[in-house]
C-alpha cells in the first residue's frame with residue numbers, strides 16, 4: 001500500500017498535523033507540500049490538508065484537489081482558528097467536498113490552529129473575518145498534544161477503511 005500526505009501550510013499548524021498523520025501510517029508513504037506534488041496517481045489513499053481561510057479552502061489546495069484522479073480515495077484534514085466542531089470550519093469542509101465530487105472522500109478531520117494576535121486584531125476589523133477571528137483568540141497553543149493524538153486516530157480510521 002502507498003499513501004500520500006499532501007498539505008498546504010502558511011504558519012506551520014497544518015504541517016504539524018500532516019506530520020502526525022504521516023507518522024501514523026506504517027506503510028509506504030510520502031509527505032509533501034501540495035505545491036510540490038507533481039503526480040497524484042498510484043496512491044491507495046491521499047490525505048489532503050489545508051488551513052481554513054475565509055471560511056473556505058486556500059487556492060493552493062483547490063489546485064491540488066483538481067489534479068487528483070477520479071475515484072481516488074481522499075481524506076481531508078484542516079486547521080482553523082475557530083472552535084472545533086463548529087459551523088465555521090464545517091463550511092470549509094463542505095467546500096472541499098464539493099471540489100472533490102469525482103474522488104471518493106473517506107472522511108475529514110479538523111482541529112484548531114493558533115493565529116498571531118496581531119493578525120486577529122487586523123482581521124477583526126473586516127466583517128468577512130470577524131466571526132472566526134473572535135473565536136480564534138482562544139486557539140493559542142494549538143495544535144496541542146490532544147489535537148495531534150486525535151489526528152493520529154483519524155489517520156488510523158481512514159486506513160482501516162481502505163484495508164477492510
Ligand SMILES: Cc1cc2nc3c(=O)[nH]c(=O)nc-3n(C[C@H](O)[C@H](O)[C@H](O)COP(=O)(O)O)c2cc1C
Pocket residue numbers: 008009010011012013014015050051052053054055056079080081082083088089112113114115119132136
Ligand atoms: C487570512 C486568514 C484567514 C483565515 N480564515 C479563517 C477562517 O475563515 N476560519 C477559521 O476558523 N480560521 C481562519 N484562519 C485561521 C487559520 O485557519 C489557522 O490559523 C490555521 O491553523 C493556519 O494554518 P497554517 O499554520 O497551516 O497556515 C485564517 C487565517 C488567516 C491568516
